[in-house]
Amino acid sequence: MKPYKEMSKEELTSLKAELEKQFEDAKGKGLTLDMSRGKPTPAQLDMTMGIMDVLNSESDMKTESGMDTRNYGLMDGIPEAKKLMGDMMGVPAENVIVYGNASLTIMYDTVARAMLHGVLGSTPWCKLDKVKFLCPAPGYDRHFKITESFGIEMITIPMTPTGPDMDLVEKYVAEDPAVKGIWCVPKYSNPQGISYSDETVRRFAALKPAAEDFRIYWDNAYAIHHLYDDEQDQILEILSECEKAGNPDMVYEFCSTSKVSFSGAGISAFASSKVNLEEAKKTMTVQTIGHDKVNQLRHVKYFKNLDGMLAHMKKHADILRPKFEAVLDVLDKELSGLEIGSWSKPRGGYFISFDAMEGCAKAIVAKCKEAGVVLTGAGATFPYGKDPKDSNIRIAPSYPTPEEMAAATDLFVLCVKLVSVEKLLAA
């Protein structure tokens, strides 16, 4: 096929009629598919059911050091869970606090603490006229929602194939003391699947912030979430890079097992310098007597160690890979050469990112919905839910089956074509 842009008005008009017919047919099929959230499929959850059987008797309930996980205490997590989560992030157990079932809650809490109490003695952000965050975009909508909820001004930073545009990041961070943080998903980023290059990570570690309370919010959500055995991304470990660069306290790292064990009932962790951990614990001691240590122990007994986790992740990959490939196959086959969209081919994570022609994303998402396929709302991947180019669409292939994903993507490419033709005809 030739690029749509090179078609004459007549060709486009006739194509439009044909696509509209196909769309009416598609609507008739009564699809109801959800590609909106990075939600594991039941088969992935079933695969982890063994975790329900590892704690049976009273004697199972103690940590190696003899602490009863059922009782109060050990606010910052059981030692063996610190080790497991630390290994997942590549940091020592002593730099880790283990929390409850959601790393999102840790991130919210971390920003809320800075709002209310400042960072290591700085002015509480709620007392400042202006607080700003850098938001590499497309990015994770729930990050942006946190900063938005606190009235923090969000500045969009474009993504490049090696991570955020670091020239811009360095400039903002060095020049504006109101810039207090940046949201990062450094590995298999949401939604593009980009992993930060070594140079990017080193430039992060070497930032010279104007604000003493500037922190990097490093959401290592997909640290071990590879899709392939042979082609895996690796990133530099940020805590040690920051330390080497003379910025030991500049990073907060987050991770969880939400996409390793159960999305709703996993464990999560926070990693940072000892100074930062002490500060976090000062608030925690008011907030809780401790998180669910029984579930922490359950995870340790089930996975045993990082190797156990990595073996488990291969099984997840076996379920996820065909779904990603089903989407990519249809995109390649149906859209290559048409110049009406481009897309990422991630080697891990949970998403495929699609960039439509400018001004088409909302219309494509609406069209898909009309025919029964739900996508993440267009714009969601940008601060304030506003994509300035109305171009980016996040595809989440994890929940439906490969066959359903192929059917959904068939509809998706049809909608992309139809909306693109309409756009070109209106131009």
Next chain:
Amino acid sequence: MKPYKEMSKEELTSLKAELEKQFEDAKGKGLTLDMSRGKPTPAQLDMTMGIMDVLNSESDMKTESGMDTRNYGLMDGIPEAKKLMGDMMGVPAENVIVYGNASLTIMYDTVARAMLHGVLGSTPWCKLDKVKFLCPAPGYDRHFKITESFGIEMITIPMTPTGPDMDLVEKYVAEDPAVKGIWCVPKYSNPQGISYSDETVRRFAALKPAAEDFRIYWDNAYAIHHLYDDEQDQILEILSECEKAGNPDMVYEFCSTSKVSFSGAGISAFASSKVNLEEAKKTMTVQTIGHDKVNQLRHVKYFKNLDGMLAHMKKHADILRPKFEAVLDVLDKELSGLEIGSWSKPRGGYFISFDAMEGCAKAIVAKCKEAGVVLTGAGATFPYGKDPKDSNIRIAPSYPTPEEMAAATDLFVLCVKLVSVEKLLAA
């Protein structure tokens, strides 16, 4: 024995020498006992181990409505857990949100939300010059820590046998718009075991606050935590009382299963008017994708319903009662008539409250520690950890065995006597 106050200096001096000898003997026994926290004993935790076996197969993991508890979703809790926790508090399921493993975290969050966002549109408290809370005392130290951590000024309200001094409460709440809340443990209060009378609850419900964002923080921690079958306290249900009195949005209620199932791995709940729940959910939606629903379902499948919980609580009572009675027996036998202390005789909850002669509590706690018995720090039951009379001591009998409790109380009464004699001699 005659009251110490009526003894001559010579009698006191000779008594002191005798008590000092007894104390040296006691130190020699090398006791190491902890009566500091309301911590269940291993036997109580063992009794609940059946909860580890109720979820085994894939088909067990769904709610009645077919929702997979392992996955994301159902942010405000599974319907059957709302029902169970609602029944525990005596409120409809529709007035309940189910959270994670600690009601303390809900309380912290609720105050934090008011600090950052205000209450139903009121000015965020962090923007106000002065925010005050009423603190009935003796009370729960962790409540006071929450308000202290936010710089909220705490005003001590004396406790009476029917609850807080309501004349004072009404006066402060009606006259001072800076008074935004009051901490309450309405049933088997911590540490006195007092249950609020019907009149007290009705006066709470009928408060006429000067501040539109005044709320009652009703920590129903011991709603079903009776020690006896035949003598049980009951309190009026506060949500419906508030509604009847024309104050439907004035109360936030909290409860948990920390002392029903596992202290570290239970579930917790928040109950309030629909308007207040909607506001809480607006923040929650930024904070989390949902709490651990697997653990919620585990609790529902194990306890089945409120009757199941009540039957389970009887077994807890069978373990706790002898410990309370061991303490009370020693106190009665050793201190009756001496007029150097008075104590509560609770019918439920987790604590016995002891009032020493003024100026003696710190010295008694220190003496006990010297001989190997750890008590809650003197003063902890008052705002800022400062008991103006240095008189109140909280005894937590739950963790040691009845024999250990008797031995620990023997030491305790010895220390009470010795410190009282020293005080009288110094007067």
